[in-house]
Amino acid sequence: MAVTVESVGTSGLRSRPTSFGETLRKSQPAYILLSPYLILFVVVLAYPLLYAIYLSFFDATLNRPPTFVGAGNFIQLFTDAEFYTALRNTFFFAFFVVLGETILPLAMALAMNERLPFRALFRTAFFLPVVCSWVVVSLIWSLLFAQQGLVNSVVQVLGVSPQPFFSNPGQAMWILIATTVWRNLGYYMVIYLAALQGVPQDLYDAASVDGATRWRQLWHVAVPMVRPVIYFVLTISIITSMQLFIQPFIMTNGGPLNATISVVQLLYRHAFVQLEFGYGSAIATFLLVLLVAVALVNKRVHDLVVR
Amino acid sequence: MHSHRLSQLLALATVATLIAACGTGASNYTPAGQPAPNQGAATTSGAAATGAKVHLVYFNARGAEAAERKLVDRYVKDHPDIEIEYLSTTSMAGPSDTDAIANLIFNIQAKRVVDVAKIEVSRTPLDLMAADATKELTAIGGDAVKTRAQGLLNSGYVIVNNGVWALPYEYDPFGYIYNATLFKDVGLDPDKPPQTWADLRTTNEAIKAKMPNAWPQCHPIKNTAKTLPYIWNAGGTLWDRDVLPTKALFTTPAVSATYKFLGEWAQKQWINTDEITGDNQLQLMISRKCAAMDTSTNFTLALQANDPKTDWRAAPPPSMNANAQPVTFGGGSALAIPATAAHPKEALDFMMWLTSDEVQNLKFGVSKDLGLSDDDIAAQATPVSKNTSESLKNNDPKWKWAILIIPSRPAGVSPAFSKIYDILAAAQERIIRANANVDEELATAQQQSQQLLDQSIAQYPNLYKSS
Numbered sequence: 001m002a003v004t005v006e007s008v009g010t011s012g013l014r015s016r017p018t019s020f021g022e023t024l025r026k027s028q029p030a031y032i033l034l035s036p037y038l039i040l041f042v043v044v045l046a047y048p049l050l051y052a053i054y055l056s057f058f059d060a061t062l063n064r065p066p067t068f069v070g071a072g073n074f075i076q077l078f079t080d081a082e083f084y085t086a087l088r089n090t091f092f093f094a095f096f097v098v099l100g101e102t103i104l105p106l107a108m109a110l111a112m113n114e115r116l117p118f119r120a121l122f123r124t125a126f127f128l129p130v131v132c133s134w135v136v137v138s139l140i141w142s143l144l145f146a147q148q149g150l151v152n153s154v155v156q157v158l159g160v161s162p163q164p165f166f167s168n169p170g171q172a173m174w175i176l177i178a179t180t181v182w183r184n185l186g187y188y189m190v191i192y193l194a195a196l197q198g199v200p201q202d203l204y205d206a207a208s209v210d211g212a213t214r215w216r217q218l219w220h221v222a223v224p225m226v227r228p229v230i231y232f233v234l235t236i237s238i239i240t241s242m243q244l245f246i247q248p249f250i251m252t253n254g255g256p257l258n259a260t261i262s263v264v265q266l267l268y269r270h271a272f273v274q275l276e277f278g279y280g281s282a283i284a285t286f287l288l289v290l291l292v293a294v295a296l297v298n299k300r301v302h303d304l305v306v307r
Numbered sequence: 308m309h310s311h312r313l314s315q316l317l318a319l320a321t322v323a324t325l326i327a328a329c330g331t332g333a334s335n336y337t338p339a340g341q342p343a344p345n346q347g348a349a350t351t352s353g354a355a356a357t358g359a360k361v362h363l364v365y366f367n368a369r370g371a372e373a374a375e376r377k378l379v380d381r382y383v384k385d386h387p388d389i390e391i392e393y394l395s396t397t398s399m400a401g402p403s404d405t406d407a408i409a410n411l412i413f414n415i416q417a418k419r420v421v422d423v424a425k426i427e428v429s430r431t432p433l434d435l436m437a438a439d440a441t442k443e444l445t446a447i448g449g450d451a452v453k454t455r456a457q458g459l460l461n462s463g464y465v466i467v468n469n470g471v472w473a474l475p476y477e478y479d480p481f482g483y484i485y486n487a488t489l490f491k492d493v494g495l496d497p498d499k500p501p502q503t504w505a506d507l508r509t510t511n512e513a514i515k516a517k518m519p520n521a522w523p524q525c526h527p528i529k530n531t532a533k534t535l536p537y538i539w540n541a542g543g544t545l546w547d548r549d550v551l552p553t554k555a556l557f558t559t560p561a562v563s564a565t566y567k568f569l570g571e572w573a574q575k576q577w578i579n580t581d582e583i584t585g586d587n588q589l590q591l592m593i594s595r596k597c598a599a600m601d602t603s604t605n606f607t608l609a610l611q612a613n614d615p616k617t618d619w620r621a622a623p624p625p626s627m628n629a630n631a632q633p634v635t636f637g638g639g640s641a642l643a644i645p646a647t648a649a650h651p652k653e654a655l656d657f658m659m660w661l662t663s664d665e666v667q668n669l670k671f672g673v674s675k676d677l678g679l680s681d682d683d684i685a686a687q688a689t690p691v692s693k694n695t696s697e698s699l700k701n702n703d704p705k706w707k708w709a710i711l712i713i714p715s716r717p718a719g720v721s722p723a724f725s726k727i728y729d730i731l732a733a734a735q736e737r738i739i740r741a742n743a744n745v746d747e748e749l750a751t752a753q754q755q756s757q758q759l760l761d762q763s764i765a766q767y768p769n770l771y772k773s774s
Contacts, residue, residue, distance in 0.1 A: 062412050064438060142586070142587075143587075146587060147579075147581045147596065148590070148594055166581050166582065167580035167581055167740065253582065255528075255529060256528075256582070257736060257740055258733075269729075272409045273725060274725045275412070275434070275725075
């Protein structure tokens with residue numbers, strides 16, 4: 001039987017429904033404690049978000065009163081070839097990153113959940129990239145894959161000519177994908193590992209009694225039990241990968257030939273390099289709508305599958 | 308009940324503490340971040356009359372922190388009636404320190420007091436001017452300001468429409484930086500860097516023949532500024548005029564020849580395939596992957612510091628034909644008085660001091676008593692003072708190659724400059740990386756740029772009417 005804190009409060013058993021005002025009054029301390037965050041939320045998130053949506057309908061730049069242009073910025077957006085390039089790049093990046101970030105960490109977590117020698121060492125090693133900043137990771141991978149980088153040195157030792165990783169439009173995006181998946185593997189592995197450790201041993205034992213091999217136990221017991229976490233990882237991975245910015249900003253500056261420019265980078269260029277705040281806001285608004293739509297679809301699929 | 312009240316009080320105290328921590332603290336002056344009080348000289352006289360110190364806000368959006376802080380300390384020490392609030396903004400590597408400048412622009416938009424702003428020189432003064440976000444300096448300081456500006460390198464960027472909108476402060480000319488030791492090793496005369504395109508072809512072929520894995524000519528691929536000197540030194544120009552252009556002239560023979568020349572570098576594998584950035588240029592030069600690079604001449608200081616055994620030198624960007632008088636693109640910084648300045652007169656006094664020969668000597672280590680390290684000095688490009696430049700070039704061997712005293716030209720600055728710069732840079736990348744048709748690329752770029760220029764003229768009629 002569930003017992004709520006409220007039911008054992010000073011007033012004893014209660015049958016009378018509380019009014020909204022009374023609930024608000026009773027929750028006052030909680031709201032006061034939450035207020036620092038709420039204030040910051042309004043100041044640095046809610047207001048800028050709403051203002052960006054508002055600004056997306058204006059031609060706005062430095063020190064000039066914004067001019068209302070209706071859907072002009074969005075019309076420009078949907079006829080901008082560079083925007084489609086950025087959108088295509090972002091989807092391409094997101095697809096493979098989400099795939100990598102969902103499957104590889106799960107496999108690693110399943111392995112790390114076993115009684116392996118040096119398990120603690122492996123866990124630390126896998127998690128280490130997560131504590132490095134994106135800028136550091138991007139710079140390191142830039143150096144690794146540069147014309148004179150370590151990877152090309154190895155490639156040459158193997159008798160292959162140096163690869164133009166960052167000058168070949170067909171290769172540069174894959175470096176960004178690899179960098180991103182490598183950086184986030186440990187983070188998602190830890191999330192999966194926590195979920196796997198919550199799977200009751202009884203289920204494995206029962207499967208074992210039924211004659212299931214270790215592989216079948218993992219596939220038919222462990223994986224279904226962590227399914228909600230898989231959806232969580234999927235959602236977070238989609239949202240973060242669609243916001244791709246730092247890696248191309250540091251590693252490729254969107255090149256070569258715009259092969260790695262992302263929607264957020266395009267937004268940055270318009271809003272902060274060319275000071276087109278209205279057009280930049282339109283890109284941001286589009287991205288917001290896109291991310292909300294993706295998250296809703298993801299939730300819907302999740303609900304259907306779990307049900 | 309008692310504990311309920313206590314928790315309420317605790318929560319209130321927490322919120323109050325957090326809000327207080329976000330404040331700027333007590334102050335006896337008008338700080339940056341507050342709305343500008345009565346602007347102009349009247350405020351100043353009022354302050355002087357009451358004996359209060361004049362409070363200047365100096366916003367540095369262009370780095371070289373160590374030197375700026377020491378100069379501010381020196382100025383305040385020498386001017387007891389002035390106090391200076393020094394604000395700086397960290398900057399990511401990006402086009403013209405864009406984020407730092409955006410930070411300044413947002414402050415101006417928010418009507419915050421900024422008396423002196425150190426900004427990027429090539430496009431920002433005009434951007435601020437077009438937006439009525441900066442003050443014209445001769446209206447504050449008279450002809451002395453114009454005389455000062457004309458005497459400094461890079462003055463072409465700041466003297467617009469018969470007004471002076473900023474004072475050049477640091478000079479960052481582009482040149483042909485080369486490894487003279489490598490030149491000697493491959494049989495080239497290190498004392499004769501390529502002066503013409505024909506020389507450059509011979510040089511690049513000689514290097515490629517002896518060092519097939521090296522790039523004889525490293526040149527930022529997606530970059531318009533580094534290509535402009537080649538266009539100018541081919542006798543061409545991209546515009547009908549250097550400041551506030553009204554016509555894009557990208558399809559002229561000289562411009563076409565220049566971009567075809569870049570295409571030739573790519574076809575013959577003379578040019579880099581990795582993009583040149585601030586992060587990799589040192590590595591590429593010291594490792595001899597690049598034999599030469601089109602970049603800032605003060606890069607020779609960093610090369611010497613990191614690889615003193617190699618002979619690093621700089622020369623003017625090669626010209627298309629012999630006997631041409633080379634010119635270059637000069638970047639760097641400038642000092643402006645934003646529209647939100649509270650003390651423009653004192654701000655200008657400070658700027659005149661900073662751009663004087665005496666202070667340029669201090670800033671760049673001709674006079675050593677500011678106590679700057681070599682790294683601090685090298686972080687500032689080169690002096691805008693011609694006298695300081697001459698003094699460094701002639702008396703300090705370290706600076707011999709870093710100082711390039713040849714004329715610079717404004718790069719066709721207008722409110723549309725940033726966008727047009729990107730259009731040309733993208734076209735250049737396609738020419739180099741994808742062997743795109745030069746004439747078609749230039750024709751398209753010209754058409755797009757002309758539209759932007761026309762929009763700019765329509766949007767800022769006053770700016771163009773008086774030019």
